[in-house]
Amino acid sequence: MSKFEMVPFKKVNSKKFYRQNDSLFPRFFIVGLFLVVMLIIILFRTSILQLSSAEINQIPETVGQKSQMTVEAPRGDIVDLNGETLAYSVTEPMLYLNNADLSNKALNLMLLNLSNLMLENGVDLPDNLTQYFDYSTDSKSKDDKTNATFVFKKDLKEIERWQQNSDLFGLKSEDDARNKDEQVKLDSKEFYDYLLYSKFSIEDIEAGGNFLYTTEEAFQIMQMRYLILEHNWQFLTGEAILVGGPVNQKMINVIGEQNQKYAGALIAETSKRKYTNNSALFSHVLGYTGKISEAEYQNLKSFSYGLNDTVGKSGVELSAERYLHGIPGTIPYGYWQRNAEGEPEYIQGEGGVEPKAGNKVRLTLDKNVQEATLQALMENLEELRESGEEPQSTSAMTMNAKTGAVISMASIPNFHPQDFSLAQYDEKAAERVENYFSDNENKPMLNRAISEIYAPASTFKPFTACAALENNIISSGNQTYSCNGTEEIGYRVWQCYGRPIGGHGPLNLHDGMVTSCNLYFYKMGIDTGIDNLTKTFKKLGMGEYTNIDLPGEVKGIRPSPELKQQTQALPEDQQWFPADTAQSSIGQSFNSYTLVQLCRGINGIATGKLVQPHVIKEVTDENGEIVKPEVIEVEDLGFSEENIALIRDSMEGLAYNPGTTTFEAFNGYTVRVAMKTGTAEVQNSSSQNIQINSLFVCYAPADDPEIVFVSVVENTGKSGLSGVAKKVFDAYFGFNQDP
Incomplete structure (x- = not known):
């Protein structure tokens, strides 16, 4: 049969067909009627949800x-x-x-x-x-x-x-x-x-x-x-x-x-x-x-x-x-x-x-200390601008060294919470709220203490010293490195910023910290090794969430060969070099942390304890009964007391270094203060320096820490932050400030 030929239909007895299906018709009719009714109900229920004007x-x-x-x-x-x-x-x-x-x-x-x-x-x-x-x-x-x-x-x-x-x-x-x-x-x-x-x-x-x-x-x-x-x-x-x-x-x-x-x-x-x-x-x-x-x-x-x-x-x-x-x-x-x-x-x-x-x-925040922190930051910004600097923003926080309770936390620019309540009725408040969210340059809604990361620069040198001491690279009897001004370290030629010609000569930990000699810490870091450094940094909570009871905390970045391999596109850029370890040892390169991490880490070096930062003291019901008590978590890091004392002594030395802002702020202060300054170079993707940030960390009393202070001011090499810290400590300890 040709594929184009028609296939004949088989003749069917129509009378027989109808007789067989007569009994099915009522069933089909009932089922069909039921489906139609259900469809009408569904359409009706759907239509009333449209809120049409007619219905x-x-x-x-x-x-x-x-x-x-x-x-x-x-x-x-x-x-x-x-x-x-x-x-x-x-x-x-x-x-x-x-x-x-x-x-x-x-x-x-x-x-x-x-x-x-x-x-x-x-x-x-x-x-x-x-x-x-x-x-x-x-x-x-x-x-x-x-x-x-x-x-x-x-x-x-x-x-x-x-x-x-x-x-x-x-x-x-x-x-x-x-x-x-x-x-x-x-x-x-x-x-x-x-x-x-x-x-x-x-x-x-x-x-x-x-x-x-x-x-x-x-x-x-x-x-x-x-x-x-x-x-x-x-x-x-x-x-x-x-x-x-x-x-x-x-x-x-x-x-x-x-x-x-x-x-x-x-x-x-x-x-x-x-x-x-x-x-x-x-x-x-x-x-x-x-x-x-x-x-x-x-x-x-x-x-x-x-x-x-x-x-x-x-x-x-x-x-x-x-x-x-x-x-x-x-x-x-x-x-x-x-x-x-x-x-x-x-x-x-x-x-x-x-x-x-x-x-x-x-x-946990104290209004008096909080007000002193915010006011001191604002005054410092004004003084910097009057001197010709162009600082963009600033932030600081203080924390109870023994419990982790945040005593103050401020970030400038900031906002007024009341504007959000008034915005519905007050046109000017609504304009301010709109500006809070649209100002992408100053970012007033950003809590820089927990949601922004910074290269810690020289404020990180106590961390490197801690790693070297805890890994027996240096000790009380063996802590000397020589600064020759300009020399090759880790197959790269480096210069000492303080004394590029001649150098500082032999330095111990105290003098290396006070002079903030990069060459001293380059050598210490390379001897310690990146694996030991990273292990100690992590132990101190760096590059880890602190789990502070505030939303918006970011994790930070901790240096490691694995991180470089993951973040660099070209194979030749993925290898870890001694120069990377040197840069990491002074808080540059792959180091970026929040202020709350830096505060927690410095506290760990000061006390040998890792605390849980928190801002909620307690929650109580209408009868004053405690619904949620304060959560205090303290972890013993197992650091040697001798090592803690060596780092503390080196950081205290900055208060006695004439001609510095730290000397001006804390020489002869009522309580002993251990501190470290830092100036961080911010680079773009082409490794070009585009900004300088200044940081300052300290704690007091140095011999029995109660309060830790950390701060940053963006886009300036002149920080003035040691003066800010003094005003905050005055408020905390109840000292009268100089007129």
Whole structure:
């Protein structure tokens, strides 16, 4: 048979076929009818989630109790070591909107009445829509808005993405749209008409110009309707939407007396975060709060968080969130519904549960020492700038040498936590908040003590000395290396910065530390070897997370041949050379650490103990009972007491070296201070020096350490940081400063 020939059908007895299938027809019909009904139900349930203007009166309450509203608990207070309040909560009457099952026409009228009431009583309308779409500058300045024009407030690419958001407008690109009505509206007049006639059905396009509302009234309704649109799911599921506030007593009375006119409007006492003036001293440790994001809500909803909740965004506000948050409550409210006769009937809500406030968090930081730290850093920056230097930023911290409790931690530039609470109502505060996040040069939101890494430079020489002593490379009787000024070390010619001609001659550890002779520590480091150096650095916590109880800590970089192999692209650059060990020995090359790591490491050298840095002293409940005690972790490093004493003696020597800033600050000081300065060269990817950072570390009393201080000032070789340390120690020890 040819492949093109047709295959004949077999003839079927049609009568027999129908007789066999007569009994199946009713079954198919029933199954098909069931599937159609289920499809209709699914389509109906899906359609009500779209909150279309035509169907808004059909939205059911799906969760919660209709006559009760969940209210957030006040956040717990945050206080300093001595109990001085830094962050607290107050309750304010705020305006909310709940789904009152109004028809679209009734909803628009109610929203106009409510928005007028808000404006009459000094409550701003929600700005959710006006961030994208608003009056033109010219129209906004005019009282008569009859012929007002509108503009988009963002670039058209962003406006296009906004309009295509399926949770908002769900418009489509020209290529994807089936008709013009579905297309994005990049003409502002066209978009206004879309909101007016289509999306919110404020006016009827078939009415022939017989408008219900003026342009100004229509735009007020649009702003309120867009707020509902942004919180569509919240509105659908019976959760009240925060509209604005705080509201005054007059507005409370009007809404209470005319609750049918303002159906769905609720007034509820709402917790608001406040910060004292002194909170600015603690900005990076304290952090700030803000409205819960969608991602945060998904992570926290199982812990009774709501869509209107305030949560910590940084600092202790974030790290202690679960302690500060509290337990939400419920309040009753009245609502209107139609009775069996179809008449409107007011139902008074009943019941309710008082919210339970969050716990109190007490910090380890002392306000007096914190203020002294911040003030001394600011004064030092000013003095450096007056001398012609251009320092960019600075940071410092102090820590209890025995417990790891942070006593002070400051970073400049900084921010004021209160601005984040005020931004919703204060235009200038909102501008400052925007600048905090947009200033990528000064980075005021960055806590440089834990989130920035620095080459430690010569402040790292005590670490190299510790490694050499603990590995028996040097000792009390054998610690001499000669500095010849210029010489070859590790197959490379080096120069002594202090004395390039002639050199320092033979030096012991004390003199090598005081003169900060690089050649002395190059030789010591090469003799010790990179493996022993790295092992000791790691033991002291360098290049490891300290696990301080603050968010945003970075790990740092510790030198090793493996690290060089991993970070260098070319095989010839991956080999570890003695010169690499030499550079690592003086805190350059592959050394980069946070100040909190440097503080912890110096403390380990000073005491032979590795402590756990922390900023939370304790957490207590409303009755003063301790919920979370202070966590003090101390690890004995097993260092020789003789070795600790040798390093301490060498670091104390800087206070007695005439002609230096350390001599000026600490010669003859009331307590003994061990210290080390450092000047770090910051290089770009081409190994070109692009910046100089200055660092300073110290601890006191040298013979029985109580407090450790570390600091950095960026983009200057003149640090002045020993003077900063003296002012901080004055505050800590209670000494009177020189007039």
